[in-house]
Amino acid sequence: MHAGTRSRWLLAVGAIAVVLGAAGCGDDDDGGGGGGATTGTGAAAEAPADTSFDQTIGVLLPLTGDLSPFGAPGRKAADLAVSQIEGATRAGGVETTVSIESADTESSPQAAVQAARQLISGGASCLAGPWASSETLAVAESVASRQETPIVSPSSTDAAISDLDDDGFVWRTAPSDNLQSRALADTVEEELGGTDFTLSLAARNDAYGQGFIDKFKTAWEEKGGRTTGPVLYDPEQPNYNSEAAEIVRGDPDAYVIIDFFETYGKMGASLVRTGEFDAGRLFTADGLASDRIPDTIPARALIGARGTRPGTPESGAVVEAFGRLWREAGGAPRQTFDAQNFDATMLCYLAALAAGRADGPGIAEQLQAVSAPPGRRFTFMELADGIRMIAAGEEVDFDGVTGPIDFDENGDPTAATYEVYRYGDDGVLSVERQFEARAAAE
């Protein structure tokens, strides 16, 4: 998500970038069935699969550019996944070999497309990455479905990725913002102790803000709650006095504002200036989550505010095992979305194993089957058992470090862990609790 802002921001920097961006979005992929049309979950090969193939997994990493802090930990996560696989293949009774090729996306959609093409021509049959939503959208449209190579993004949360016409080649282990908007509605209900309240809704007027708040509005009204707004505001305006007046009008029971820090510095100041705003009644999301309130935000605009953000489970055997693995390997410290990339790399291999061959269409066809029920559940700690079951043609359900994953038709995880956070009086963020959100059954 942060990825989204930054690249969006870069895009706004110059007309050139805008033009290139538009060109990237312009070429729509060629037709094909809607959504990610993978076959039913029972498809995990009835006959024992061919278990001797060589697979190259491509890893698209933002090693340079805005998202460079994620690059090295992402690479390490993919390496760890492959070393786990190598350690388990013999015990699992298969003779596959797996290798990794990585390429730098430079945190830019154009470079990501270039890097993806390079990896595929180098023999990669499945790509873990890219990271920013804008990169994923670009690679999805101009590479993944055209060259029939699945991509599994660890960190793109933009809801638009769900609706891509991608022929089943675009996947992600990070939860969609759609899921988070429902999770936030649940959180607001729990925090307020019911839904018999009127919420004043507002969001920045972009794909993230508008998509999020619309979904939230639907979710809240389905619960029987009332809403006013949403007030959608242009992120580049100098002040939001009139918008802020709309938001606080009628003394609502709570506010739900979806924004990023860049804009909320201005919006927050305008809200406080109305003299009626109480941040203790504010609910927000991952866009305004930070270890502490940045000094560009008037503290009174956020102190006491609560919100949700995606998290990884903090406890549980798998999480601890992964943490141990990470420490023992040395090198880069933990970073957000590292476990998602571990899971993405793992799934690339497991799906190839289920398909019995390391080629794009085969992997794309099996990704949903190996990640979701029905089947025996296993985690990377029981990887050898999982591999044996897949090789024997049994149905399996891989659970990642980040949660149960359980891909849906759109290639999104249907379950994810969220944290409920709150800003204390000292401006420091504390996580109050964690919960697992599941997409409503269609």
Added chain:
Amino acid sequence: MAGGADTAPAPASREQPRGAAPALAALGGSRGPLLVTVALVAAIALALIVAYGLHDTAQRAVNGLVSGSYFALGAVGLTLVYGTLRLVNFAHGDLLTFGAYIAFLVNVTWGAPLVVAVLAAVVATAALGVLSERVMWRPMRGRGAGLLQLMLMTLGFAFVIRYGIQMIWGTIPRRLDVDVTGSISFLGLRIGRTELIVVVVGFVVLCAVGVMLRRTSLGRQMRALSDDMGLAEVTGIDTDRVVIATWIFAAGLAGLAGVLYTAAIGTLTPNLGFFLLLSLFAAVILGGIGNAFGALAGGLLLGLAQEWSTLVIDPRWKVAVGFGILILVLIVRPQGLFGRKERTL
């Protein structure tokens, strides 16, 4: 005479490059459109009061006044440079950014009071303006560079400033040591304390510049240059001095606008001026190019239109409303509300 501004013949203004007469004529000429504009605004205000109540309309008008002074204060330098030198300065927005970052350096990094930071920003930005004149614009004018080359150079200059700032300070948002959340309540209307300062300073500065242009000999010389630089030189005006003075005013005011804008909204990023630039151009064109009072009126009208529109329609469309009005006004009066009709090149 330049009476009904629609029919103001260009030679009329040209035959009297000095003396008080043209200034008076310009004042007289702007009275007609001024009355029409005021009448229209009053009618719209009345309609809004009837439909949405006095308080809401008045509060949005205050908000519009605030945005309007941002636009006006930023626009005045743009209009001076274009009016005097015929240079469409795309780097003007980034001069605002430059001023804001100088203030950040002085106010936050060095810990000096804001007033000192404001002065430093004005001086440093004025110096940058003069430097650009000496290094780029004067040699280019000397070689008879065309409009397009100059325009592209200003665009290039804008990028150099913006990315230079990014190189030093990065892209993360910064803030000045100012409390932007304080507000003042008057007759039930609220205005931010720092916003009020911007409004007051904006009005004072713009009126001062307007008077300077009309009453002082420097102002008259600037206007003479704007009519015809060659002719002004022949009549004995030290054009070089006047051009430098123009840059000191234009860039210095840009620096001031950048700091005040930042102090009022709270945060600054390297894109601050760039995002504002289009609104500045709109204010200039709406009010009439080369006219300080016009920039003030244009900025205020743009601000009022945007904020009042939020009563009627979704606030996210307010920018479109502002620019829609710009288009309408230009269809009726291509020279802008208070501009003189110009010869086309």
